[in-house]
Amino acid sequence: MLLKDTGGTEFAQAPVGTHVARCVRLIDLGTQKGEYKGQAIFKRQLIIGWELPTELIPDGEYAGKPFTVSRFYTQSLSEKANLRKDLVAWRGKEFSDQELSGFDAKNLLGKGCMLSIVMTEKGKAKVNSVMALPKAMRDSLPAQVNENVYFSLDEFNQLAFDSLSDGFKRMIAVSPEYIQIQQGDNQAHADDTDDSIPF
Secondary structure (H helix, E strand, O other), rough: OOOOOOOOOOOEEEEEEEEEEEEEEEEEEEEEEEEOEEEEEEEEEEEEEEEEEEEEEEOOOOOOOOOEEEEEOOOOOOOOOHHHHHHHHOOOOOOHHHOOOOOHHHHHHOEEEEEEEOOOOOEEEEEEEOOOHHHHHHHOOOOOOOOEEEOHHHHHHHHHHHOOOHHHHHHHHHHHHHHHHHHHHHEEEEEEHOOOOOO
16 A cells, blocks of 8 residues: 555644553554555555544644544564554553464553654654553543544444545455455345245
8 A cells, every 4th residue: 555645635733742642543444555665565454543632633623622643554463563563562561472363453442552743754743653651640541532433344334434534435445355345245135136936
C-alpha cells in the first residue's frame, strides 16, 4: 500500500510532544499491496487510533473534542515487528508464548498509554512511539469521549463496516479478505433464491 498526500481538507493537527492517550479505534484493513525496493509486497494491516483526552481541538466543527491520532501496522507479533515493539512498550512487559499464539487486539480498546507525537516534513502529526502510562496516572485518566470503533475481517460485521469513513472502506474493499466475504455472501444469496420448481 502506497500512502501519499493527496491534498483535500486540512484538519487541525495534534500538538507535538508526549501526551496521555486512550485507544479508541482498531480497524482491520485486510491484506494491502505495497512496494519495497521496486517489488510489490502484500501485508495484512491494521490501524490503531487514540484520542488525546487532555489535548482539545481549539476551533472548527470539532472544537472542544480531543485530538485523535492513528498509526498503521502490519498485523504481526514477530520479534522485529513494529506492532510487537509498541505493544511491549505499552504493556510494560513482553508477550508470553501463550499470548504470541493468539493475542486478542480488541483488549486494547479503552486502554490508556503515552504517545510521543512528532511532526512530519509535510506538517502532519505522526505517532513516533507508544509507552506505558506511569502508575500514578492510571487511575486519573480523563473519561473517554469518542466511542470505540472496532472492525475485523475475521469477525465481519456489516454495520461496523458501514460506520467507517469512506477512505477506510475503499481500502478494505480491495483486500482479498473482504472480496472473499462478499463472494461468499453473493453465493449464499444465490443459493437462497435457487428454488426448485416442481413438475
